[in-house]
Amino acid sequence: GAGVSQSPSNKVTEKGKDVELRCDPISGHTALYWYRQSLGQGLEFLIYFQGNSAPDKSGLPSDRFSAERTGGSVSTLTIQRTQQEDSAVYLCASSSGTGIFTDTQYFGPGTRLTVL
């Protein structure tokens, strides 16, 4: 079946603009995660959804970052007033959410964000 998909694959924007990144998880997966991969910081957790609820938003770096998930499926990560330090690859993952000990997270190809 289809894996996790993300769009766009690349996004170049100017400092101060807002951007939206989209994630389509594997069909039937109730858990969805956003991570950020940057050169200096490695891979960092941003936010986790179970269904449409976000029980853990602890990784969002500032209030400029927000995310939502609708219909228990598609998720959108929004970055307002982008800064150059937001430049990174944003990765989305999903899992079945049925067992914390056994849940494998499946990753999408990522969106490379460049803020000029």
Place this chain on the structure above:
Amino acid sequence: KQEVTQIPAALSVPEGENLVLNCSFTDSAIYNLQWFRQDPGKGLTSLLLIQSSQREQTSGRLNASLDKSSGRSTLYIAASQPGDSATYLCAVTQGAQKLVFGQGTRLTINP
């Protein structure tokens, strides 16, 4: 705060060799440990998942071990091939199912 460390940061070996990648973590309160590979410009592919109650998992030429009490895991790759060249990441799952990643080991297999 959980910290995951991978050693070495980079490794280059000739084709056919067996090799070991190391991962250590500071907090043993984990649900599981996963090994991923990442190819340039691509997302992550899950290789093996070891539950906290397990000691090892095997898939083909890959074998991963977990010693939770000492905070260590190893990924053993047998008979390495050029197609194994990639960055290998280990990650542990803690509360709320988030993954905490190491910085990765960049592996190059030379033909």
